[in-house]
Amino acid sequence: MTTESQPVPPEQEEHSRAMVVFAHPDDADWGCSGTVAKWCRLGWEVVYVMCTDGSKGTEDRSLTATQLSQIRKQEQTDAGRVLGLKSIEFLDFPDGYLEPTITLRREIVRVIRKHRPHILITTNPTRDLSHSNYIGHPDHFAAGEAALSAVFPSARDHLWDESLLSQGLDSWKVHEVWVMMFGEGSSHWNALEEEDVEKAIGAIKSHASQLDEPENVDKWMRRWRSENGKNIDAPFAEGFKRFQLVPGFTPDDDENQGDDEDSD
Ligand SMILES: [Zn+2]
Numbered sequence: 530m531t532t533e534s535q536p537v538p539p540e541q542e543e544h545s546r547a548m549v550v551f552a553h554p555d556d557a558d559w560g561c562s563g564t565v566a567k568w569c570r571l572g573w574e575v576v577y578v579m580c581t582d583g584s585k586g587t588e589d590r591s592l593t594a595t596q597l598s599q600i601r602k603q604e605q606t607d608a609g610r611v612l613g614l615k616s617i618e619f620l621d622f623p624d625g626y627l628e629p630t631i632t633l634r635r636e637i638v639r640v641i642r643k644h645r646p647h648i649l650i651t652t653n654p655t656r657d658l659s660h661s662n663y664i665g666h667p668d669h670f671a672a673g674e675a676a677l678s679a680v681f682p683s684a685r686d687h688l689w690d691e692s693l694l695s696q697g698l699d700s701w702k703v704h705e706v707w708v709m710m711f712g713e714g715s716s717h718w719n720a721l722e723e724e725d726v727e728k729a730i731g732a733i734k735s736h737a738s739q740l741d742e743p744e745n746v747d748k749w750m751r752r753w754r755s756e757n758g759k760n761i762d763a764p765f766a767e768g769f770k771r772f773q774l775v776p777g778f779t780p781d782d783d784e785n786q787g788d789d790e791d792s793d
Contacts, residue, residue, distance in 0.1 A: 544580040544704070548646035550637055550676035551626055552668035554605035555736040559730065560709035561650050562612060563721040563754055564767050567727035569613035576644045577609060577617040578637065581610055586739060598624070608735035615644075619755055627667070629654075629674035635690060637679035642698035645776060645792040648705045650769070653678035659713070661718045673708065678687050681774065707769035714752055715768030718761045726754055726765050 541547050547568055549557045557565070565575050584594040590773055592600075602619060612734075616751035618640045622633060631657075641649070654673030656665050678704045683689045687700040695702075707717065730750045740746060757766040 535573045544647040545573050546644060546646045547573055547575045547648045547650065548578060548641065548644055549575070549653040550649060550672055550679075552579065552580050552652065553624065553674040554579060554583045554601040555733065555739050556669065556672075556750050557650070557709075558608050558612075558654065558736065559713060561579075561767055561769075562608075562637065562732045563725045563765060564650070564707075564719045564769075565614070566612050566725040566732070567719070567721055570722075574615040575612070576615050576640070577605070577621065578640050578674070578676075579617060580622050580623040580633065580637075581627055582619070582621045582669055583595065583624055585758065591736075594624075594680045597738070601736070603638060604738060604761075608732035611731040611735060625668065625687070627671040628776045629671045629678065633675045634683055635669070635677045635693075637676055638683045639698060640702065641679055641684040642701050645701045646703055648707060649676065649680055649703045650695060650709060653708050653770075655709065665750035669792035674730070677706065702775060703769040704774040704775040705772070706774065708772075710768045710770050711732060712768045714770060715757070717767035717769045718757050718763070719769065720758070720761055720763035721754060721765040721767065723764065726751060729754075748749060757786075 547565070549561060549565065551557045551560075563684070566768060569573050579602075582598045583605070587597050588599075588603070605617060612676035620633070620636050626632065652669040652673040654670050654677055655663075656670060683740070684701050687694055731745055733746050733750060734743060737743070754765040754767060757768045758764050760766065760768075
């Protein structure tokens with residue numbers, strides 16, 4: 530029995546809060562916006578944490594870094610509205626200079642403790658050398674590494690930064706971490722409905738400053754999600770490397786129960 534003096538331990542709660550930590554506007558919307566749309570559809574609170582100010586990604590010589598940052602933050606805000614996010618935390622580290630420092634980690638711990646997500650999604654902290662046309666962006670590795678280190682051990686340990694504790698930001702155990710994998714290397718495929726993919730496409734189209742071929746977005750967004758869906762006999766899916774950090778916790782996501790057992 531649970532009484533008011535004995536609150537339900539976090540590991541026995543149903544999943545209902547998620548956070549996505551990434552470097553630049555559009556990173557999350559390429560990698561996991563279908564999953565985010567689905568969770569928002571199910572009534573979850575989802576918060577985006579954008580580590581950089583998005584001030585470098587353009588070939589347009591007429592734009593200053595400040596102007597670009599403003600445009601891209603607005604685009605991310607618009608995309609968030611399409612998906613139904615609760616909020617976006619803009620950490621505002623300079624784009625192109627992100628490193629997994631203690632300063633960055635502390636800011637991520639701060640937002641984890643503030644929003645207390647059950648599941649945290651982030652970018653791959655390692656450089657993937659398996660492609661011949663893409664070597665990855667160092668900001669993506671930095672955001673992923675800082676996010677994982679924030680989850681464990683820093684958000685969990687109340688003594689890690691007592692100044693956070695004194696601000697009322699108590700320790701928090703994130704239950705699961707999902708690393709965006711775009712398919713290859715995934716241990717978990719999250720099934721999506723058509724409406725989730727449509728919202729994901731709407732979110733990506735909000736990032737107009739980054740789209741050289743907007744007419745192809747629909748095709749790109751559907752292609753790898755439908756390929757991933759074949760792994761679990763679903764119309765669409767997004768692939769993740771999934772880590773369950775609180776033993777015995779069962780996610781409140783019935784559609785995924787069947788494939789949990791053969792995850793690594
Ligand atoms: Zn990026």
